[in-house]
Amino acid sequence: MSDTLPVTERTRLRRSHERGCFDREAIYAILDAQPMCSVGYVIDGKPFVTPTLQWREGNHVYWHGSSASRALRHSRDADVCLSVAILDGFVLARSGMHHSVNSRSVTLYGRAFKVEDPAEKHAKLGRFVDTLFPGRYGTLRPDHAQDLKATMVLGLEIAEGSAKTRSGGPKDEDADYELPIWAGVLPVRSVVGAPEPDPRNLSGVEMPAHVRGFRL
């Protein structure tokens, strides 16, 4: 498997192509940093975008939902675009034009497939829980067969797409550095607050390490 994804007609379409990156490890790192994603699909020629959670296993990303979901039914065996975007900060420049954001994003294209095999689907859903909270799945009430049946898992090979990253301070025009205008960066990050135990937790149940140690 190549370390980089190919440049294709679709990936060439991206705005600011000069910042596009086709490096597999860079793409993986962004997917792994943020489970929230947006999946784009088409129904009757019109665009739809659904926010959902993705997880990565090797060279594939997966997401899931109700088997009855029209979003999933229209993404299955169809072209999708999966986007992950992380806001890292606001970049304040000396002109409006050069204001920007620091961010990391990945856009993937391809045909989504349904994970058909029930045992494989079950394993993937368990891995989804464990990707976020290592070791948690084995501690849970085992899944009901009818719940698994009512759940669809879709996958997408990481074969076409790119990453885009902007970091650092403002880039102004030479003459503008003479101006008495405050420029700089307002960094933004996601933080995880103190865990909020369910009031109905049984007494004596301790907070597990995958909760205490959770980081985004």
Added chain:
Amino acid sequence: MSDTLPVTERTRLRRSHERGCFDREAIYAILDAQPMCSVGYVIDGKPFVTPTLQWREGNHVYWHGSSASRALRHSRDADVCLSVAILDGFVLARSGMHHSVNSRSVTLYGRAFKVEDPAEKHAKLGRFVDTLFPGRYGTLRPDHAQDLKATMVLGLEIAEGSAKTRSGGPKDEDADYELPIWAGVLPVRSVVGAPEPDPRNLSGVEMPAHVRGFRL
């Protein structure tokens, strides 16, 4: 103008429709809370999603980019889907099935239009800066005419779409509350760090109130 958006074929398509909300003020509040959005559009029948920043003026949302951007050229006078999604926390339940996320999201549908009038476009770009950083635009180096010409502003009327919110703790099945499994919420929020002044700021230039007081 009605306080609620109509239920349409497209908004009915949403997963977990039972949590859909068509209240205009609820939709506005989510749009105003997070400038990052994902715009979905179609090229040659295939879905594309581009992360960008949106800002709201009354009953419209706007976004912008290079006039040469294929993303913007294919969104203009075309059907788009604009999605804003804010992750508020991870919900850990007693079974895998009932794990969830707390989140607020808005999905809007419609035909994007280009802001044609140069003066109106200019005013909108200034308002974009001031929406994030009140009063900043007037302090900046005035825009160059050629930069404005190279920038496209697209708008979308907030006429079709819905909001979706999930908050609170896990909802488990009755029998599962007897199990000695830790359940609860890991809250997530975006925080703004200490402003990072550009090392090339002129000496004596003070940090403005719109930077010091910036909140997401």
